[in-house]
Amino acid sequence: MKNARLRIGYIPLVDAAALLVAADCGFAQAEGFEIELMREVSWSNVRDKLNLGLFDAAHMLSPLVIASSLGLGHVRVPIITPFNLALNGNAITISLQLHAELSARTTGDLTDPGVSARALAQVVADRKARGAEPLAFGMTFPYSNHNYQLRFWMAAGGVDPDEDVRLVVLPPPYMVESLASGHVDGFCVGAPWNLVAVEAGLGHILHLGCEVMAQLSEKVLAMRERWADDNPALCAALIRALLRAADMISAPEHHATVAEVIARHIDVTPDLVARVLAGTILLSPNGPTRHNPRHIVIGGPTATRPDPVQAAWFYAQLVRWGQAPLSEEMRAKAVAAFRFDLFDTALGTSLGTSPAPADRIGAFAGPEFEPENIQDYLNFWNSRRSGPRLSLVR
Amino acid sequence: MRKGPVSSGSEPGEQRDANLKIAIVDESAVRAAILEDGLREAGFTQVTRIEETRNLLARIYALDPEVILIGLESPSRDTLEQLFQMSRVVKRPVAMFVDQSDRASIQAAMDAGVSAYIVDGLRKDRVTTILDLCISRFNAFSRLQTELDQAKGALEERKLIDRAKAIMMKAKGLTEEEAYALMRKTAMNQNKKIAEIAQVVITAAELLG
Numbered sequence: 001m002k003n004a005r006l007r008i009g010y011i012p013l014v015d016a017a018a019l020l021v022a023a024d025c026g027f028a029q030a031e032g033f034e035i036e037l038m039r040e041v042s043w044s045n046v047r048d049k050l051n052l053g054l055f056d057a058a059h060m061l062s063p064l065v066i067a068s069s070l071g072l073g074h075v076r077v078p079i080i081t082p083f084n085l086a087l088n089g090n091a092i093t094i095s096l097q098l099h100a101e102l103s104a105r106t107t108g109d110l111t112d113p114g115v116s117a118r119a120l121a122q123v124v125a126d127r128k129a130r131g132a133e134p135l136a137f138g139m140t141f142p143y144s145n146h147n148y149q150l151r152f153w154m155a156a157g158g159v160d161p162d163e164d165v166r167l168v169v170l171p172p173p174y175m176v177e178s179l180a181s182g183h184v185d186g187f188c189v190g191a192p193w194n195l196v197a198v199e200a201g202l203g204h205i206l207h208l209g210c211e212v213m214a215q216l217s218e219k220v221l222a223m224r225e226r227w228a229d230d231n232p233a234l235c236a237a238l239i240r241a242l243l244r245a246a247d248m249i250s251a252p253e254h255h256a257t258v259a260e261v262i263a264r265h266i267d268v269t270p271d272l273v274a275r276v277l278a279g280t281i282l283l284s285p286n287g288p289t290r291h292n293p294r295h296i297v298i299g300g301p302t303a304t305r306p307d308p309v310q311a312a313w314f315y316a317q318l319v320r321w322g323q324a325p326l327s328e329e330m331r332a333k334a335v336a337a338f339r340f341d342l343f344d345t346a347l348g349t350s351l352g353t354s355p356a357p358a359d360r361i362g363a364f365a366g367p368e369f370e371p372e373n374i375q376d377y378l379n380f381w382n383s384r385r386s387g388p389r390l391s392l393v394r
Numbered sequence: 395m396r397k398g399p400v401s402s403g404s405e406p407g408e409q410r411d412a413n414l415k416i417a418i419v420d421e422s423a424v425r426a427a428i429l430e431d432g433l434r435e436a437g438f439t440q441v442t443r444i445e446e447t448r449n450l451l452a453r454i455y456a457l458d459p460e461v462i463l464i465g466l467e468s469p470s471r472d473t474l475e476q477l478f479q480m481s482r483v484v485k486r487p488v489a490m491f492v493d494q495s496d497r498a499s500i501q502a503a504m505d506a507g508v509s510a511y512i513v514d515g516l517r518k519d520r521v522t523t524i525l526d527l528c529i530s531r532f533n534a535f536s537r538l539q540t541e542l543d544q545a546k547g548a549l550e551e552r553k554l555i556d557r558a559k560a561i562m563m564k565a566k567g568l569t570e571e572e573a574y575a576l577m578r579k580t581a582m583n584q585n586k587k588i589a590e591i592a593q594v595v596i597t598a599a600e601l602l603g
Contacts, residue, residue: 049504
């Protein structure tokens with residue numbers, strides 16, 4: 001592996017930080033390899049170039065790893081992850097007008113996702129009653145937390161995401177413009193686009209992602225299983241370099257330095273990146289800021305070591321929303337894609353017995369998630385689904 | 395290159411192929427036009443370019459194409475992927491043109507910078523001609539682009555050298571040939587391009603003039 005040069009794809013987002021810092025701040029070189037960062041414009045491109053071997057590894061939506069491994073939507077290529085790049089980081093932003101409508105429908109506290117979801121259900125019902133166009137929400141990819149967080153939130157209030165609203169995939173840089181033009185009424189997207197919408201005076205951040213699910217694997221470093229098998233030393237070196245970069249990012253005293261590096265790759269100001277990293281988020285134009293250190297979590301054992309419970313949760317979402325059938329075989333494949341064993345081998349440690357909360361997702365509504373019992377979890381949600389459900393293709 | 399579907403004659407399905415509805419989604423209007431011309435020359439009559447990607451799914455729905463070609467620089471590719479899932483948004487489900495047995499052609503398409511989607515049930519061999527044509531036009535376009543960039547670069551260099559020559563002729567009383575010879579000798583000695591030396595001369599003249 002002497003002087004190896006890895007081509008690693010990424011989408012310009014703050015949660016690619018560990019990769020960007022590992023490449024630019026000497027962590028890769030210290031492990032004896034170099035990272036060639038390959039900037040991409042779509043998750044489809046990232047997935048296809050990784051599948052074809054044009055990339056050695058890639059910054060990837062966590063649920064997309066599962067979808068790829070199961071062969072959903074395209075040819076099956078076993079993709080795994082040995083490293084979690086970030087937890088959380090998304091937010092649900094809505095137009096100022098929709099925010100006013102929600103406020104008018106509730107006396108409760110709209111910062112509570114249960115309250116806002118029920119208010120949304122009323123707005124949706126009103127629109128339906130007067131024959132208005134359904135509300136539209138932007139999200140980034142069919143296999144993304146943005147899709148699942150929006151769906152989870154609205155379904156908890158009684159809105160059927162497939163029947164009552166329109167969910168449209170939009171590239172993150174188009175989100176703000178689509179909100180401004182009225183093409184969508186809200187969106188769920190990662191940093192920094194929510195803040196960009198607020199600072200442009202166009203949107204209101206309704207919920208941080210971590211208020212919908214306390215702990216959700218957002219992006220991982222993905223690679224072909226075959227590549228990991230063929231290059232064990234290089235894979236381990238990559239994991240160590242990313243871990244050290246992530247630790248640097250998580251240290252507040254380095255925020256200014258790493259914000260410069262990250263900002264350079266994603267074309268926003270270092271100041272904006274620093275505020276995202278610190279979890280200090282302006283919620284509405286000239287409005288209050290909320291400080292939540294869990295807004296985006298990079299570095300530390302729970303945020304870097306792949307967690308099979310998260311993989312099982314993603315698989316449960318695929319099934320819940322009709323993207324995959326439920327089978328023990330598929331569940332096992334999904335869970336096996338989150339390779340904490342490679343992480344442990346690279347560090348010469350095992351965190352296998354570390355205490356973890358019983359529920360490692362922490363959703364604001366519904367039962368605790370038990371990775372071994374997806375059927376009961378789905379039964380709970382399906383029983384709450386009102387009316388007949390139209391069957392979806394896949 | 396294979397011939398287009400119409401020219402080869404009377405097999406059943408030939409006429410249908412000429413009528414395949416094809417949509418092109420490309421950030422580059424020029425390249426999209428080149429591709430459209432190519433497809434029409436090959437006998438495909440129903441080719442539409444979608445230049446405005448706002449509300450892309452609604453446009454696709456209205457058009458109901460059987461084949462969608464999209465440039466890889468378009469971030470809207472992710473929007474198209476939603477077509478795999480949403481039977482209510484499009485009339486017919488769409489799949490990516492992937493064929494495990496034909497990895498080489500997929501790789502060639504990615505290298506050329508294009509991806510193809512087809513409606514479910516359409517036989518892949520009916521699309522091969524289109525994809526081959528697409529790859530060759532995309533590659534030809536990027537060759538043209540490179541040549542154009544080189545030509546522009548050469549013109550810029552020529553202008554720089556002419557300005558530097560004029561400066562040197564005036565400052566040192568040299569003839570045009572002498573000025574050029576001096577720059578070329580300096581460039582060789584310093585292992586640089588003449589245009590770089592010319593730029594230095596111009597910068598120096600601006601600073602000192």
